[in-house]
Amino acid sequence: MNSPRFEPFQDRLSRDIRNELSASLPLALAQNDLAPARAVAARYLHQDLAPPYVAYIETRLAGYAKALAMITQLPAETALAKALVFWDLGLFFEVHEILEQAWHGARGTEKEMLQAMIRAAGFYIKGEYGYNEAGAKMAARAVAALEKNRQACTGFELDTLLERLRNLDPNPPKLMRS
Incomplete structure (x- = not known):
């Protein structure tokens, strides 16, 4: 059996994770708070996900945090x-x-x-x-x-x-x- 990989064009779970995390961004940006993205992430992370899914979620949350900090500095x-x-x-x-x-x-x-x-x-x-x-x-x-x-x-x-x-x-x- 092949080990799962994160591939949103072929895998429904990958697509759902990607889409739901990114859909949480407008609210997170408006609130200047990652709580909406963290809520989406937590819902998925409470499942028994394979490592590629967990890695994607964790990488995205880290990127979102970095982006939010940078956006607050924009003119x-x-x-x-x-x-x-x-x-x-x-x-x-x-x-x-x-x-x-x-x-x-x-x-x-x-x-x-x-x-x-x-x-x-x-x-x-x-x-x-x-x-x-x-x-x-x-x-x-x-x-x-x-x-x-x-x-x-x-x-x-x-x-x-x-x-x-x-x-x-x-x-x-x-x-x-x-």
Whole structure:
């Protein structure tokens, strides 16, 4: 029997854990408190989970704590600024979660830019699990939209991101400016 691995595209438990943890983020960010994420984590950790699931949960909670501390230091707490913190921590599904909420209320150029950043994050999400062909399609669409909406792409290292996406570089760039 194969030992379980955390794989949200093939395993329902993995997908549920990932989705529920990331869905707790907006409330945790609004409250500046990880209690909502910890509650989700505790519900899963009280089950007899295999080590890959436990490791994912613990790694995510540690990343969320680090992100929350960094976000409180931001000069402006926009959705993009928050997402960039998660990006630089390698928490790409959470980038998707944060930007998707902002995307729903956005219009025009901003909406297209947010969708492009969601797709850019999707490239790294897909790549993490070996879905390189699907990731490449997302990267191409992200590049096209980011180029088209370049004027809206402020506050982060756009050219570095574009280069990495064009080259399908599996190593994500740091996007926050020092």
